Amino acid sequence: MDGNGEKKPAMDVKELLVSLPGKELRLYLARDFEALITDLEDADKVPCWAEVWPAAYGLARYLWEQTPFSPGEEVVELGAGMGLPGIVCALKGARLTLSDFNPQALEMAAVNARANGVEPALLLADWRSFPRGQKFAGILASDILYDPQLNPYLGRIFHEILLPGGRLLISHPQRPVTREFIQDWYNPDLFTAELFHETVVLQESLLPSYAISIHLFTRRAAS
Numbered sequence: 001m002d003g004n005g006e007k008k009p010a011m012d013v014k015e016l017l018v019s020l021p022g023k024e025l026r027l028y029l030a031r032d033f034e035a036l037i038t039d040l041e042d043a044d045k046v047p048c049w050a051e052v053w054p055a056a057y058g059l060a061r062y063l064w065e066q067t068p069f070s071p072g073e074e075v076v077e078l079g080a081g082m083g084l085p086g087i088v089c090a091l092k093g094a095r096l097t098l099s100d101f102n103p104q105a106l107e108m109a110a111v112n113a114r115a116n117g118v119e120p121a122l123l124l125a126d127w128r129s130f131p132r133g134q135k136f137a138g139i140l141a142s143d144i145l146y147d148p149q150l151n152p153y154l155g156r157i158f159h160e161i162l163l164p165g166g167r168l169l170i171s172h173p174q175r176p177v178t179r180e181f182i183q184d185w186y187n188p189d190l191f192t193a194e195l196f197h198e199t200v201v202l203q204e205s206l207l208p209s210y211a212i213s214i215h216l217f218t219r220r221a222a223s
């Protein structure tokens with residue numbers, strides 16, 4: 001515990017401050033990303049959970065400014081990694097479930113949530129065997145539709161766990177594979193669709209800025 005009573009993460013971490021208009025969030029990230037790499041040949045073991053990806057910053061800002069969920073609505077972040085968009089939703093009053101298949105990711109996401117005054121439910125689950133019981137008013141999908149082998153599982157999960165009237169938010173940095181998924185998956189009889197854009201500028205990053213697409217799908221009440 002630190003002086004504020006927060007539980008410290010088990011791994012060696014660095015602090016990351018995330019600025020939103022009128023609000024600063026404090027996150028913890030693994031200090032040594034490369035030390036987490038154990039087997040680059042196995043896609044399941046690539047520690048992509050340990051970064052906050054540009055799509056997560058873009059979605060976080062959109063959620064902070066647009067507040068698409070009402071207080072008390074149940075929102076799940078899939079492939080949450082460090083959990084930034086979900087934490088922002090919870091700060092706006094949503095009841096948050098953070099989900100990932102990597103236990104270290106979920107532990108860090110929970111630490112990050114608590115560091116910002118959010119107490120999330122945690123769901124350790126693989127998209128290939130995802131529990132279908134609980135339904136949500138919101139699903140956050142920040143840069144998780146990058147693998148054509150995994151995308152069909154996510155497509156089914158979106159249909160199965162989103163309540164009628166619920167909203168699915170997909171953010172990505174203009175990935176062709178994500179666009180192709182959306183083209184195949186989107187059914188205008190079941191969902192309405194809107195598209196938003198956020199420009200994300202990150203210090204010490206490869207590109208000067210990232211153009212983030214944010215797709216908002218609202219499930220038709222009768223579907």
Ligand SMILES: C[S@@+](CC[C@H](N)C(=O)[O-])C[C@H]1O[C@@H](n2cnc3c(N)ncnc32)[C@H](O)[C@@H]1O
Binds near residue numbers: 051052083105127150
């Ligand atoms: C590119 S990272 C994105 C992390 C975070 N959403 C962001 O935008 O910063 C992909 C995330 O999906 C998770 N993931 C990958 N494959 C998964 C699977 N089969 N089931 C559940 N989560 C998975 C990873 O652990 C990681 O947290």
